[in-house]
Amino acid sequence: MAHPDGGRGTRFQRAHTFEQAYAFVAGEVQFPSTTGQNITARHGTTNDGQTQTIVFHSERGRMADVCSQCWDFGNNCSGDRTGTRAGQYIRGLDEFMD
Numbered sequence: 001m002a003h004p005d006g007g008r009g010t011r012f013q014r015a016h017t018f019e020q021a022y023a024f025v026a027g028e029v030q031f032p033s034t035t036g037q038n039i040t041a042r043h044g045t046t047n048d049g050q051t052q053t054i055v056f057h058s059e060r061g062r063m064a065d066v067c068s069q070c071w072d073f074g075n076n077c078s079g080d081r082t083g084t085r086a087g088q089y090i091r092g093l094d095e096f097m098d
């Protein structure tokens with residue numbers, strides 16, 4: 001399973017759309033996650049190059065990525081059935097954009 005395959009877990013109301021966030025991230029953006037990590041966001045694509053993603057890195061490396069279909073969810077649509085928890089980065093970026 002890979003993006004775009006819908007999100008996983010709880011659905012949230014975001015202040016901004018994935019498209020707005022993708023435009024905001026152009027280049028590189030640093031912001032705090034809701035869990036207090038310093039996160040760097042960059043553009044990415046899925047392995048097949050078909051889907052645009054935002055990739056979240058911490059000082060520990062690549063943490064998660066998000067596409068337009070899982071932007072509203074707590075867990076992304078990459079990896080296994082439960083996805084990867086990404087809501088703490090998505091919400092952090094969403095709030096940082098204000």
Ligand SMILES: [Zn+2]
Nearest residue numbers: 003067070077
């Ligand atoms: Zn996704």
